[in-house]
Amino acid sequence: MSKTETAETNGISRRKFLGTGIASAATVSLAPGVSFINLAHAQPKPAGQKVDDSKRWGMLIDTNKCAKGCDACVKGCNDEHNLNVGDEDLSRPEQQSQWIRKVDLRDKLTGHESSLPLMCVHCEHPPCVDVCPTGASFKREDGIVLVDKHICIGCRYCMMACPYKARSFIHEELTMQSENAPRGKGTVESCTLCVHRVDDPNNANPITACAEACNKEGHEAIIFGDIKDSNSEINKALKKYSTSAIREDLKLNPGVRYRGI
Amino acid sequence: MKKVNYLEIEGKSGGFFLLLAILGGIIFAGLLGVYHMEHNGHYVTGMDNQIVWGMPHVFAVFLIVAASGALNVASIGTVFGKVMYKPLGRLSSLLAIALLAGGLMVLVLDLGRPDRLVVAMTYYNFKSIFAWNIILYNGFFAVVIVYLWMMMQQSMNKYYKAAGYFAFFWRLILTTGTGSIFGFLVARTAYDAALMAPMFIIMSFAFGLAFFLLVLMLGYHWTERPLGDDILRRLKNLLGVFIGAILYFVAVYHLTNLYATEHHGVEKFILAGDSVHTTIFWVVQILLGSIAPLMIIYSKLSASRFWIGIASLLVIIGGLAQMYVIIIGGQAYPLDIFPGMEIINSTFADGNEYHQYYPSLSETLLGLSGIAAAILIVTLGTRILKFLPDSLADKDINPHHKD
Numbered sequence A: 001m002s003k004t005e006t007a008e009t010n011g012i013s014r015r016k017f018l019g020t021g022i023a024s025a026a027t028v029s030l031a032p033g034v035s036f037i038n039l040a041h042a043q044p045k046p047a048g049q050k051v052d053d054s055k056r057w058g059m060l061i062d063t064n065k066c067a068k069g070c071d072a073c074v075k076g077c078n079d080e081h082n083l084n085v086g087d088e089d090l091s092r093p094e095q096q097s098q099w100i101r102k103v104d105l106r107d108k109l110t111g112h113e114s115s116l117p118l119m120c121v122h123c124e125h126p127p128c129v130d131v132c133p134t135g136a137s138f139k140r141e142d143g144i145v146l147v148d149k150h151i152c153i154g155c156r157y158c159m160m161a162c163p164y165k166a167r168s169f170i171h172e173e174l175t176m177q178s179e180n181a182p183r184g185k186g187t188v189e190s191c192t193l194c195v196h197r198v199d200d201p202n203n204a205n206p207i208t209a210c211a212e213a214c215n216k217e218g219h220e221a222i223i224f225g226d227i228k229d230s231n232s233e234i235n236k237a238l239k240k241y242s243t244s245a246i247r248e249d250l251k252l253n254p255g256v257r258y259r260g261i
Numbered sequence B: 001m002k003k004v005n006y007l008e009i010e011g012k013s014g015g016f017f018l019l020l021a022i023l024g025g026i027i028f029a030g031l032l033g034v035y036h037m038e039h040n041g042h043y044v045t046g047m048d049n050q051i052v053w054g055m056p057h058v059f060a061v062f063l064i065v066a067a068s069g070a071l072n073v074a075s076i077g078t079v080f081g082k083v084m085y086k087p088l089g090r091l092s093s094l095l096a097i098a099l100l101a102g103g104l105m106v107l108v109l110d111l112g113r114p115d116r117l118v119v120a121m122t123y124y125n126f127k128s129i130f131a132w133n134i135i136l137y138n139g140f141f142a143v144v145i146v147y148l149w150m151m152m153q154q155s156m157n158k159y160y161k162a163a164g165y166f167a168f169f170w171r172l173i174l175t176t177g178t179g180s181i182f183g184f185l186v187a188r189t190a191y192d193a194a195l196m197a198p199m200f201i202i203m204s205f206a207f208g209l210a211f212f213l214l215v216l217m218l219g220y221h222w223t224e225r226p227l228g229d230d231i232l233r234r235l236k237n238l239l240g241v242f243i244g245a246i247l248y249f250v251a252v253y254h255l256t257n258l259y260a261t262e263h264h265g266v267e268k269f270i271l272a273g274d275s276v277h278t279t280i281f282w283v284v285q286i287l288l289g290s291i292a293p294l295m296i297i298y299s300k301l302s303a304s305r306f307w308i309g310i311a312s313l314l315v316i317i318g319g320l321a322q323m324y325v326i327i328i329g330g331q332a333y334p335l336d337i338f339p340g341m342e343i344i345n346s347t348f349a350d351g352n353e354y355h356q357y358y359p360s361l362s363e364t365l366l367g368l369s370g371i372a373a374a375i376l377i378v379t380l381g382t383r384i385l386k387f388l389p390d391s392l393a394d395k396d397i398n399p400h401h402k403d
Helices: A003-019 A072-081 A127-131 A157-161 A209-216 A233-240 B014-040 B055-070 B072-078 B083-109 B114-122 B129-152 B154-183 B196-222 B229-259 B261-272 B276-297 B305-332 B361-384
Strands: A026-031 A034-038 A057-062 A100-107 A113-119 A137-139 A145-147 A222-226 A256-259 B341-346
Touching: A057 A233, A072 A100, A072 A113, A072 A209, A127 A137, A127 A157, A209 A222, A222 A233, B014 B083, B014 B361, B055 B072, B055 B083, B055 B129, B055 B154, B055 B196, B055 B305, B055 B361, B072 B083, B072 B154, B072 B196, B083 B114, B083 B129, B083 B154, B083 B196, B083 B229, B083 B361, B114 B129, B129 B154, B154 B196, B154 B305, B196 B229, B196 B305, B196 B361, B229 B261, B229 B276, B229 B305, B261 B276, B261 B305, B276 B305
Parallel strands: A057 A256
Antiparallel strands: A026 A034, A057 A222, A100 A113, A100 B341, A137 A145
16 A cells, blocks of 8 residues: 555544544644644644645736735735734734735836735745744745744744745734634744645635635635646646746745736 | 963952943843833834844844954964964953853844743754854854863963864854855845855954953053053054955945946945935944044054044944944845836835834843943953953063063
8 A cells, every 4th residue: 555545544534533523622733843723623634644745835816807906815814814903003013914915016117007915925945944043934845834933933034034025023912813823922924825724624625815805806816726736727827827926036936926017 | 571460350449349230230221121022022112024123133243243353362362373462362252252142142132032042042944044153153152161261271271272273263154154144135135245244254353353452441441450552552553454444345345236236226225315324324334433443543643542442432333333234224225026116005014115213222222231241241250260461561461572
């Protein structure tokens, strides 16, 4: 029996086991050193099924479809992760966390205007991971860049290194946290690419909160998926259209790509 | 030239205890600032998600850089074999340890999670310059302590030269590591220059020597021990050379940046902008911190110890200003996330506006307490152990001295 088959067999039995409702809370291991507290609704990944590089999660953002003035994606993200819910009011606006933000641009030469959401772009070669002294900043095999809240010492070197200013430092005690996103004063955080959804074994076709919110608004400007899966919508779209990465010159090969800029 | 006799300082005078009280007071105020920052969170500071490193880092990096430079005086004696400098080796090493301890204290106490210091010591990402620096800084303590031991214990003197060479190379690597913290940041136009590492080394020469001169002159003045003019003249001339070298590196750094079109924006911001950084650069770093001390050092004024002290103090102030411009100025200039694009609107302060930074009292006090801690360590060190020669009179230390 191959390793994969073993993993699948174990995975199914594990799922059935949980299906009986015996386990209500356990710890989900996302990657070495990282764990999110699991509550009843989100079930653990099947035992033995490791995150591997057979997938590369990413997003394609079509700025032609992204509406100026619309911030549904930002609201979707904030709701999902309990950001900006009133327990961060002591911090000044420049200090408050933003995992995703809307930016309106104008080409200096042509005058062409575009609007787009900007978040952690989940680089293949993330500078934040390179500079982190403790390894708290890390990249999963499937391309998702995360912060291990347990070993982040709050040095902010990753924030100095990130070319996208995608990371935020938590400047005060937080009380209204979502189980999807543990957050702690004095540590750094950023977009997790909704890793709790990606890792939910009951969710065969995960979608990030921002993409979901954008679709609900009818814009459908964000496609989320596995870039390596030739059947995925994102894979097909990336093949079909010419896309670009922000700061492509740095050759970081981000998993979040754009059309129309 | 007689055999050098090292003696502890007496440390019984009112002045000694007044100095301890003042230093203790500054450190206490700094620790209160830390409590305020760590208890409430960093929202009480001037730092934010745009200016992520603030005043504590200005002081911390300055002190760490100065620490490696302070060891130079010992290295000149050991590595370059200058006999006159050998009696200064112990003080030079003590000052190096003290400055590094002060700098690290500031750096660590500003962390978002200073309670996780043990994590920083046990989890290493070896691709991170910071991780190297943790090893380099801890190693520096060990290397310099061994160096001191070889210097101070007669039976170990035979290893003194080897320890001195090792410490010298270690300190060069250490400052390279500190400069590289900025040199490797590809994202920010103000940094991302390999020149940062050698520039930091030359900065360390000047800042460390300025500290050393001040401590030496004040220490010998207060303890009423003889201090000759020959050694002071050499040290102040050396300081002049180092200041000139910094000016050279600063000029090369800005000129190379000015050649590359992509760096024009940040150069205009620092050199000819309307922000505080332009003023700090030209008035404090260049005029007060470099030109003024050079004029003092190479004029008749330098015959006076008071003016050598002023020149040293100006180098320290200029050095802090240089760190401020590098660290804060480099972050205040907005990231070029979309080259060729104008940002019309952003909810996260992207835009083309320069980021503002207003340091809070607590973070400034923390920075100052690092300097106070360094001086306190030197004061107590010289009180407890035999660091200072009882005489540095010319006839006692200069083999070529003629009365």
